[in-house]
Amino acid sequence: MAAATLPSASAKVAVRNIARAVSSSQPLLLLHASSRRGRGLHPLPLAASAASQGAHLRRALSVSASAAAGGNNGAAPRAAEREYDYDLFTIGAGSGGMRASRVASALYGARAAVCEMPFATVASDALGGVGGTCVLRGCVPKKLLVYASKYSHEFEESRGFGWVYETDPKHDWRTLITNKNLELQRLVGIQTNTLKNSGVTVIEGRGKIVDPHTVSVDGKLYTAKNILVAVGGRPSKPNIPGIEHVIDSDAALDLPSRPEKIAIVGGGYIALEFAGVFNGLKSDVHVFIRQKKVLRGFDEEVRDFVAEQMSLRGVKFHIEQSPEAVTKSDDGLLSLKTNKETVSGFSHVMFATGRKPNTKNLGLEDVGVKMDEHGAIVVDEYSRTSVDSIWAVGDVTNRLNLTPVALMEAGAIARTIFGNEPTRADYSAVPSAVFSQPPIGHVGLTEDEATETYGDIDIYISNFKPLRVTLSGLPDRVFMKVIVCAKTNKVLGVHMCGEDAPEIIQGIAIAVKAGLTKQNFDSTIGVHPTTAEEFVTMRNPTRKVRRDTTAEAKTKDEAASQK
């Protein structure tokens, strides 16, 4: 969640939308709406009365739309409404769950409740917290640690700019963790208030589905016309000997002391982000990856580039190694045994070996909600599960596990169920970032994907020293890559690794949504002097990949990368 999201915004939206809905509908229906007003479920009397009017108007009109979405649970016959305590009951108040219940309530006037477990920095079967992974154990605390760890690089840079330190800056881990946790607690409070101000009932406890319309929260039963499962995912570790000595990302975000020497197993974005954090805070960092390269699924050149830049900053990579055992010696230090070597002397061993949907012990099997072999809930394109009245969004469905995607899915289901508009989430051109140091931002296809789909593509690459480096003298570089369809000139993919990449790619992602061509890039004037302007000054293709000469193009590619 962006820190910027203002609690009052949704209320404003509600009032505006409602004003429109009320003025445009027939007075006949208002009778029904006003009959419901007396319930007093909404803590915001002004917005709420308007909200429930509007919502019921909309709901009355939404029968056909919901049918189109595959069922009629969204708009059950009016008589049936009274059977349920809520229109929407959500299990899990993370990004997806909060968004869906807030929108359902504030925008559409639905009676929404959400249950969530008590707050703890490390999640378990009984602990979680309003805000979910993103706010408590993911994006937010991670980014805060990234900020903290980046300073060491900035101190180094500053020397070239004339700054002189009498003694080297030192880092106090405890200050950081204390301040981080204060911030997390503040956010839990804000999020809870945001929910309440949107008219959502917040229930503390662990939710379990009893039947297609009933959720039990620690034994207390609640009925709902629709149930939304938004319980997210959790780190998973392989079951190897000594796994009890190993920490996961939850624990890594809240360690009592800074690791002196840490082994991080995994080559995904979580592994790289933590490698950057601990390396910046001057731990001795060793990353063990099963493959030859980090970040499977990313553009090959980006994979090479980020590993090289991280190595230059001091991270040690151990490639093509699978963990086999972790042992603790008498002095308390840990050894990691892989298929190739045993490395000792670790204060910490962290596994960033994937995440699993939190679908255990939710009662899903009993009510017939289908799951895939990873335990992810299977949903249709409207996020509806195999049970008509049960929906699921976010990481628990294991589609694109990103906060903003969960938000999109949640917004879409609220609109589908309560807004008279069956809405599918749009997974095209979803940008994302890795907050490694340097960070990565990208949108669209990788070169391999583009070649496979379009055959003939033009590749524009720029690999340069940013202006900052000319004075800092550090080996930092920036990598940018634009992949263009040779036939249509459409930009298929944009990739960047280097300072500010996530911030830079966001605007370009908007351009991609607006139909970005290479000509649009070329006709845009640069903001000078910036790193980002390089994207609008890439005039000549670095290489052209053609379907019938793929072999030839590949050899050229190799030649170029060897330069």
Added chain:
Amino acid sequence: MARKMLVDGEVAAVADAGQYDYDLFVIGAGSGGVRGSRLAASFGAKVAICELPFHPISSEWLGGHGGTCVIRGCVPKKILVYGASFRGEFEDSKNFGWEINGDINFNWKKLLENKTKEIVRLNGVYQKILTNAGVTLIEGAGSLVDAHTVEVSQPDGSKQRYTAKHILIATGSRAQRVNIPGKELAITSDEALSLEELPKRAVILGGGYIAVEFASIWRGMGAEVDLFYRRELPLRGFDDEMRAVVASNLEGRGIKLHPGTNLSELSKTADGIKVVTDKGEELIADVVLFATGRTPNSQRLNLQAAGVEVDQIGAIKVDEYSCTSAPSVWAVGDVTNRINLTPVALMEATCFAKTVFGGQQVKPDYGDVPCAVFSIPPLSVVGLNEQQALEEANSDILVFTSSFNPMKNSISNRQEKTIMKLVVDAETDRVLGASMCGPDAPEIIQGIAVALKCGATKANFDSTVGIHPSAAEEFVTMRSVTRRVSPTSKPKTNL
């Protein structure tokens, strides 16, 4: 038009090589001149370029390859901004757990030395670029003899004449001083970028981007800074709301603002320069910077000899292809005083070379030109601001604003909001303008500028998934309109 006869890319300049020494003679090797000559040469033209000898501070006889941008503008300025930004970083780092025991000192001489080293390197790079492109480099001050002849003179009085089928004037501009008693005690941005000593007390006159940037630079390096400007807010021409934000951020970072105030006199005292304002205030400064505008470098070009007209401030008048009133003489960049930005000069020069030597008639496109003010934190904008949008609009304007605490500040406790603003045409849904004041704004706005060039609608912004957690994602999550303004009504900016 006569000019058309001279647009002869197809016929190729080479055919006429006998008649003139060169197909193109360029006066001034700044951003526009270098781009124009390189590109012309790549189209097969025989090109020469003249430029003054290198020096960080420009004068009648000093300049250097690279021009204002590289030697006395964008590049050195940005380097100093980087240097100055570290102070805020040190402050912010404390709550993130960093302990800096003992003093942190700032060694201005070292920064200056490293900056000059980089600029000397870039100066060499530009010379090499030109040489590699096959352009003849001539050192000296160029002026016109007639519409096809340039005279290059040296400080010792020696002169050499060259004829050319086309002449491109790209001599840029220079900082100007206000005419008050003691004005010789003040410096301009040229000197400010190369001061021997870092001032402890700096007075800046001017409310434009140069004034604001130097205020941030010196403040970041530890000086006491007093900024004087005539208006109520700095940065005239920018969105009023953003101007107010910049002003409050400058104050928040410890710069003393003196709106509606002019300087009336400077005098030398034992303690420093005594500054008297038009309100009767007096203060003592180590350095007084005039950031009071720039004037086109057109005086010494003998333009009238070729019939090249200038406007009342001395800017060379050009048509939309950058052709002057003399059909064989062209001008690009700051000397024409259109939009005085490096990337715009590059665009003008590119269009010139394509039109004259490339066989394609291309006009520069001044729509949606983004720009940045590298104050700390920076401001960046693209497209129309709210006031402009209202002037040009036929329909209502929707304004979306967001003011938020950047995530970093949640720990650092810095009290400084980031502000973003979108101006949308209510009827077409087109995003007419975007602006942002906050960390990384220039980097963020570049991508938004690309989106505007694609004709992005607000719906496109809304359908874009955010990159989380970033500041930029706020641009795609601005769901509720802040206000709707009709062209007839006045904008409500709470100013």
